[in-house]
Amino acid sequence: MLKRLLTSREALLVGAIVLLLALIASRFPAFITPANLANVFNDTSPLILLAIGQMIVILTKCIDLSVAANLALTGMVVSMVNVAAPDLPILVILAIAVGLGTLLGMINGVLVWKLAIPPIVVTLGTMTIFRGIIFVISDGKWVNSHEMSAAFKAFPRTVLLGLPVLGWIAILAVILFTIVMTRTTLGRAFYAAGGNPHAATYAGINVGKTQFWAFTISGALAGLTGYLWVSRFAVSYVDIAGGFELDVVAACVIGGVSIMGGIGTVAGALLGALFLGIIKNALPVVDISPFWQMAISGGAIIIAVALNAQANRKKGRIILKRAEQVS
Amino acid sequence: MLKDPDTRPSADGMADEVAVLALEGITKTFPGVKALSNVSLRLFPGKVTALIGENGAGKSTVVKILTGIYQPDGGHVCVNGQPTRFPAPQAAADHGVTAIHQETVLFDELSVAENIFLGHAPRGAFGLIDRKAMAAQSSDILGSIGARIDPGHKLKDLGIANKHLVAIARALSIDARVVIMDEPTAALSHKEIEELYELVESLKAQGKAVLFISHKFDEIFRIADNYTVFRDGQLIGEGAIADVTEADLVKMMVGRDVSQIFPARDSDPGETVLRVTGYSHPTEFEDIGFDLRTGEILGFYGLVGAGRSEFMQALFGITKPSAGRVEVDGKTVQIKSPADAVETGIVYVPEDRGSQGAILDLPIFQNVTLPSLGRLSARGFLKLAQEFELAREYTERLDLRAASLDTHVGNLSGGNQQKVVIAKWLATRPKVIILDEPTKGVDIGSKAAVHAFMAELAAQGLAVIMVSSEIPEVLGMSDRVIVMREGRIAAELSKPDLTPETLVRHAAGIEGPTPC
Numbered sequence: 080m081l082k083r084l085l086t087s088r089e090a091l092l093v094g095a096i097v098l099l100l101a102l103i104a105s106r107f108p109a110f111i112t113p114a115n116l117a118n119v120f121n122d123t124s125p126l127i128l129l130a131i132g133q134m135i136v137i138l139t140k141c142i143d144l145s146v147a148a149n150l151a152l153t154g155m156v157v158s159m160v161n162v163a164a165p166d167l168p169i170l171v172i173l174a175i176a177v178g179l180g181t182l183l184g185m186i187n188g189v190l191v192w193k194l195a196i197p198p199i200v201v202t203l204g205t206m207t208i209f210r211g212i213i214f215v216i217s218d219g220k221w222v223n224s225h226e227m228s229a230a231f232k233a234f235p236r237t238v239l240l241g242l243p244v245l246g247w248i249a250i251l252a253v254i255l256f257t258i259v260m261t262r263t264t265l266g267r268a269f270y271a272a273g274g275n276p277h278a279a280t281y282a283g284i285n286v287g288k289t290q291f292w293a294f295t296i297s298g299a300l301a302g303l304t305g306y307l308w309v310s311r312f313a314v315s316y317v318d319i320a321g322g323f324e325l326d327v328v329a330a331c332v333i334g335g336v337s338i339m340g341g342i343g344t345v346a347g348a349l350l351g352a353l354f355l356g357i358i359k360n361a362l363p364v365v366d367i368s369p370f371w372q373m374a375i376s377g378g379a380i381i382i383a384v385a386l387n388a389q390a391n392r393k394k395g396r397i398i399l400k401r402a403e404q405v406s
Numbered sequence: 407m408l409k410d411p412d413t414r415p416s417a418d419g420m421a422d423e424v425a426v427l428a429l430e431g432i433t434k435t436f437p438g439v440k441a442l443s444n445v446s447l448r449l450f451p452g453k454v455t456a457l458i459g460e461n462g463a464g465k466s467t468v469v470k471i472l473t474g475i476y477q478p479d480g481g482h483v484c485v486n487g488q489p490t491r492f493p494a495p496q497a498a499a500d501h502g503v504t505a506i507h508q509e510t511v512l513f514d515e516l517s518v519a520e521n522i523f524l525g526h527a528p529r530g531a532f533g534l535i536d537r538k539a540m541a542a543q544s545s546d547i548l549g550s551i552g553a554r555i556d557p558g559h560k561l562k563d564l565g566i567a568n569k570h571l572v573a574i575a576r577a578l579s580i581d582a583r584v585v586i587m588d589e590p591t592a593a594l595s596h597k598e599i600e601e602l603y604e605l606v607e608s609l610k611a612q613g614k615a616v617l618f619i620s621h622k623f624d625e626i627f628r629i630a631d632n633y634t635v636f637r638d639g640q641l642i643g644e645g646a647i648a649d650v651t652e653a654d655l656v657k658m659m660v661g662r663d664v665s666q667i668f669p670a671r672d673s674d675p676g677e678t679v680l681r682v683t684g685y686s687h688p689t690e691f692e693d694i695g696f697d698l699r700t701g702e703i704l705g706f707y708g709l710v711g712a713g714r715s716e717f718m719q720a721l722f723g724i725t726k727p728s729a730g731r732v733e734v735d736g737k738t739v740q741i742k743s744p745a746d747a748v749e750t751g752i753v754y755v756p757e758d759r760g761s762q763g764a765i766l767d768l769p770i771f772q773n774v775t776l777p778s779l780g781r782l783s784a785r786g787f788l789k790l791a792q793e794f795e796l797a798r799e800y801t802e803r804l805d806l807r808a809a810s811l812d813t814h815v816g817n818l819s820g821g822n823q824q825k826v827v828i829a830k831w832l833a834t835r836p837k838v839i840i841l842d843e844p845t846k847g848v849d850i851g852s853k854a855a856v857h858a859f860m861a862e863l864a865a866q867g868l869a870v871i872m873v874s875s876e877i878p879e880v881l882g883m884s885d886r887v888i889v890m891r892e893g894r895i896a897a898e899l900s901k902p903d904l905t906p907e908t909l910v911r912h913a914a915g916i917e918g919p920t921p922c
Binding site: 262263264265267270271274275277278279280281282283284285337341342 | 722724743744745747748749754755756763764765766767768772776777779780783786787788790830
């Protein structure tokens with residue numbers, strides 16, 4: 080039991096992150112002060128939120144490339160709502176963001192479920208459509224800091240117990256979805272539908288519907304992140320978070336989520352996102368050109384996938400009784 | 407048996423002729439298991455050799471060595487008596503060895519001609535593929551084996567039998583001298599099997615050596631000239647098929663007498679638990695109706711493609727019927743999805759459930775409880791303690807041994823994976839269990855275990871529907887048999903009328919003397 084815990088993907092990743100932090104600290108000790116680590120975590124929170132949704136989608140053998148575009152569209156809509164009605168309470172803004180994000184996720188889900196279109200095609204299409212809609216509703220104009228209300232901008236930055244609300248929301252999402260994935264029938268269905276769709280169907284699980292719920296959750300989290308993103312950076316325009324969907328997929332892959340479906344945990348998605356977040360935040364302070372950042376992230380992805388491929392390689396049939404009892 | 411090659415009788419010519427392809431003293435070890443231990447196998451031109459053995463006897467390892475996929479640890483592969491090595495599959499192909507697998511390894515999106523000539527297509531100007539010549543040569547080869555297939559058709563448009571013919575045509579196009587057929591009839595209908603036999607005869611006539619791997623004794627006796635029996639990776643016996651009986655071969659295979667193949671049961675059906683009336687589907691089946699009682703085993707026999715599995719899938723809610731009614735315990739039920747079916751107490755164990763039925767990346771207990779989660783949860787939240795208890799109860803009942811119920815199913819042996827799948831269905835506490843081809847591709851020893859288990863289920867009061875294409879199994883296990891033909895019920899037979907002849911006659915639609 081202990082041995083399995085220590086050799087799990089998540090434990091390996093924790094080890095890698097600790098090693099990474101030690102390496103950075105040897106050149107720049109201030110990086111690992113609690114305040115800075117809280118800062119890094121806060122900075123990585125949007126990635127964590129999206130990676131949780133993406134992890135669930137990938138678990139069901141799908142992929143959601145539209146998350147960043149969903150984030151940008153939802154962000155633009157709530158920004159414009161804020162400009163039009165500055166007195167609207169933040170709770171309503173949050174409801175609009177989550178509601179709209181959920182709706183956009185459902186569109187992906189319905190197309191995958193009812194029309195059986197491959198998820199990569201569906202979300203590539205909706206990604207482009209969402210970005211196009213932002214352009215149409217905003218005329219390509221920016222919503223700038225001075226147009227947003229103070230309350231709108233303050234919400235994600237309010238510091239509670241040393242961590243901004245943005246960071247707390249990521250922590251809440253991690254807890255909530257850990258419970259969903261391990262304690263609910265829906266969570267179990269995600270694993271079953273991706274692990275063996277054929278067997279899941281005969282066990283009474285509607286695989287298409289399960290995938291629909293995965294896209295819905297991914298969309299809801301993207302919508303939520305959309306508001307948090309535009310309010311934190313106090314700006315909204317067509318291209319925000321451009322290409323961010325690839326970081327999200329990368330975080331999942333580094334976190335041990337199998338691209339073939341059926342394997343992955345919330346903790347893995349969290350750790351994968353943190354790994355990327357730490358690299359992104361540390362490179363400038365240790366005097367490595369940010370241009371190297373992409374190369375280093377890319378290297379991390381390939382190493383992670385190679386390690387997972389090694390771990391997943393078929394060990395062959397276990398025929399000996401002795402061998403089976405050990406495993 | 408006839409273990410020593412020198413004492414082999416020469417009456418059939420085996421000892422005199424030089425084998426076109428032979429294995430001598432082959433040993434192959436995998437980590438932790440010796441798959442083959444000093445085995446020999448000899449294939450002669452114009453002769454069909456049947457390779458017989460239970461699952462795990464080493465048959466597929468032999469095929470992989472013959473085709474260059476595995477390298478032996480000891481011993482030789484001999485071509486025309488000369489020791490040779492097949493370092494890669496291409497080397498085996500160059501020596502004229504070709505294998506036709508259970509699932510033919512061909513390309514669905516390519517044309518028949520392209521499939522036949524992939525890798526060695528006739529070349530024209532500038533080294534481009536000469537499509538005309540390719541089509542013409544394809545027609546010639548297909549014609550020579552009596553196949554009426556347009557070489558221009560895409561492979562995906564052909565049926566399984568025709569795909570086999572294309573595979574054989576491909577083998578002939580590379581001038582194969584040895585054709586290995588690995589359970590070629592497993593997915594074929596009665597008529598297609600007959601055609602395959604004719605083809606094997608014509609391959610023999612052309613002087614090809616054929617290695618025929620099969621579980622079915624009737625076809626071994628029908629077409630094989632020689633036999634080779636493996637057990638536990640060792641050569642147990644070989645010789646001419648004319649010198650042995652079915653009982654001899656079975657004894658060699660299992661190392662014991664299999665006198666009682668089917669468990670004796672006292673069938674005592676109780677109340678009617680399932681009643682189906684007028685069940686129809688626009689394209690697949692029509693007007694299916696029957697009663698099923700507790701403790702009864704109802705066989706569904708028919709040729710492949712008679713609509714049996716299609717009907718079962720509709721009954722289980724996977725596809726939608728156009729008309730018909732289902733009653734469980736006298737109450738009409740609406741089954742719109744597999745979840746509904748499980749809820750009403752009907753479970754369906756599909757074909758090919760060995761590894762297909764389990765989710766390898768999930769732990770044992772989660773696999774076992776998967777179809778029962780509705781019962782094990784409240785408002786979507788799992789009752790983990792109850793879930794674990796249910797899994798423990800059913801894995802213990804099936805005597806499943808594993809380090810812990812947290813063990814991932816992928817880490818279990820095949821036999822234990824199968825137990826997980828069975829535990830999964832029993833844990834739903836079903837009233838009706840549908841078993842689709844429960845022993846297809848299963849060796850004799852395991853078959854007996856499956857049959858005993860089926861008998862036990864019926865004895866416990868479960869109603870069992872068994873879809874099977876194997877006549878001995880249908881006769882040996884069923885209380886009643888429904889024969890389907892072309893999507894309709896052709897006959898319902900019970901004990902006195904239940905003979906191999908009546909089954910085949912109704913399934914094939916042959917008009918004959920009716921017993922009544």
